[in-house]
Amino acid sequence: MHPVRKQRLYLVLFIVVFSSAAIGLVTYALRGNINLFFPPAEVAAGKAPVGQPIRVGGMVVDGSVQRSSDSLAVRFEITDFEATVPVIYEGILPDLFDEGQGAVASGELSEDGVLQATEVLAKHDENYMPPEVADALEKSGYDHKGVKQ
Amino acid sequence: MWSFFHKLGSPPWLYGIAGTILRYLLPVTLLALVAGMVWGVLFTAPDFRQGNSYRIIYIHVPAAVVALAGYYVMAIAGAVSLIWKMKMADIAMKSCAPIGAALTFVALVTGAIWGKPTWGTWWVWDARITSMLILLFLYLGVVALYEAYDNKEAAGKACAVLSLVGTVNIPIIYKSVDWWYSLHQPASIKFTGESSIDPSMLYPLLLMITAFYLLFTCALLMNMRAEILQRERRTKWVRKLVEESA
Numbered sequence: 001m002h003p004v005r006k007q008r009l010y011l012v013l014f015i016v017v018f019s020s021a022a023i024g025l026v027t028y029a030l031r032g033n034i035n036l037f038f039p040p041a042e043v044a045a046g047k048a049p050v051g052q053p054i055r056v057g058g059m060v061v062d063g064s065v066q067r068s069s070d071s072l073a074v075r076f077e078i079t080d081f082e083a084t085v086p087v088i089y090e091g092i093l094p095d096l097f098d099e100g101q102g103a104v105a106s107g108e109l110s111e112d113g114v115l116q117a118t119e120v121l122a123k124h125d126e127n128y129m130p131p132e133v134a135d136a137l138e139k140s141g142y143d144h145k146g147v148k149q
Numbered sequence: 150m151w152s153f154f155h156k157l158g159s160p161p162w163l164y165g166i167a168g169t170i171l172r173y174l175l176p177v178t179l180l181a182l183v184a185g186m187v188w189g190v191l192f193t194a195p196d197f198r199q200g201n202s203y204r205i206i207y208i209h210v211p212a213a214v215v216a217l218a219g220y221y222v223m224a225i226a227g228a229v230s231l232i233w234k235m236k237m238a239d240i241a242m243k244s245c246a247p248i249g250a251a252l253t254f255v256a257l258v259t260g261a262i263w264g265k266p267t268w269g270t271w272w273v274w275d276a277r278i279t280s281m282l283i284l285l286f287l288y289l290g291v292v293a294l295y296e297a298y299d300n301k302e303a304a305g306k307a308c309a310v311l312s313l314v315g316t317v318n319i320p321i322i323y324k325s326v327d328w329w330y331s332l333h334q335p336a337s338i339k340f341t342g343e344s345s346i347d348p349s350m351l352y353p354l355l356l357m358i359t360a361f362y363l364l365f366t367c368a369l370l371m372n373m374r375a376e377i378l379q380r381e382r383r384t385k386w387v388r389k390l391v392e393e394s395a
Contacts, residue, residue: 005232005233008231008232009232011231012228012231012232012313015310015313015314016313016314016316016317019313019314019317020316020317023317023318023321024317028320031328031329034276034329035276035329035330035331035334036274036275036276036329036330036331037330038330039330041164048301057320057330057332071231073243087236093269094266094267094268095266095267095269096199096268097266097269097270101198104332106161119193119269119270119271120269121268121270121273121332122267122268122269123268123332123334124198124199124267124268124334125334125335125336125345126194126334126335126336126345126346127337127346128203128206128345128346128347129196129197129346129347129350129352130193130194130195130196130198130347130349130350131195131196131197132194133197133347134197
């Protein structure tokens with residue numbers, strides 16, 4: 001290879017490697033801010049600030065959803081199977097919000113550890129299948145990840 | 150092999166071969182797009198949780214996949230034009246940028262349309278969506294930077310460096326859903342192990358991804374042909390071409 005071209009090739013590699021390293025370090029330093037939400041375990045460990053807008057995400061605990069009979073108020077718990085965070089919310093929930101499914105609630109944590117949510121988003125997983133396949137899996141006793149119940 | 154490399158550097162040869170390829174590739178691309186769309190929208194079952202709204206996957210995922218791959222095409226073309234001073238590589242780099250920007254825009258818009266009925270919001274600043282927005286700005290940045298220079302050689306150099314720096318963003322976009330907590334779900338199509346999308350839904354998706362790759366190739370070749378004509382407009386072969394077609 002011509003020495004001038006070789007030099008330019010090294011320049012190209014230098015640009016790619018060093019800009020990757022720089023941006024890698026920046027994103028590593030900011031990883032706490034890049035995370036969209038706190039898992040309940042971190043809330044339980046006191047890592048989430050109280051009285052400031054935060055998001056908490058995880059699974060909605062089975063059987064925890066209690067709806068008010070005369071308003072849109074709803075109370076449920078979010079878990080990551082290590083800790084749970086109770087959430088109270090008043091408003092319309094997304095269609096895919098359900099017990100045993102993922103959700104991300106944003107709001108402020110009160111002193112007693114309850115999240116006063118102003119917005120609740122449903123988080124769906126990466127599994128797609130026709131309803132018949134889902135039914136067949138359920139009948140055979142496996143969930144949609146192929147794990148025996 | 151070297152003669153092929155040298156021929157690639159010749160504008161009339163590249164213009165001609167791109168035209169020949171397009172003549173066959175365009176009908177195949179259109180056929181694949183229509184077949185994939187009809188298969189995906191009409192002949193696959195609805196999803197067990199999302200119902201029919203998941204069908205936007207047949208545009209969202211192919212547009213996003215090819216937007217990422219197209220960035221590497223642009224950066225590699227930029228590197229070749231930096232190292233070997235190859236004019237046709239510079240043309241390829243310049244021609245990639247608007248196509249990539251359009252694909253990224255399509256991925257962002259279809260994602261927003263998909264997000265409203267499923268997540269409950271049009272937009273959220275999570276790692277995947279934000280890094281995808283940065284990709285759009287990178288593509289638009291290359292377009293704007295190229296136009297900002299009067300000297301095309303300086304423009305090519307600056308854009309090549311910008312596209313090389315931007316390659317950092319591609320693995321970040323791809324791995325963002327695994328590295329950080331995000332609202333966006335992880336990838337359904339896996340290179341190793343079983344994909345978490347049912348085969349009956351996966352095959353039309355793979356066809357659509359192929360169709361979008363072909364669409365990208367067609368758009369790139371068409372852009373490059375236009376750019377070659379523009380730059381070579383004062384040469385004999387272009388004048389002859391114009392006289393022949395007139």
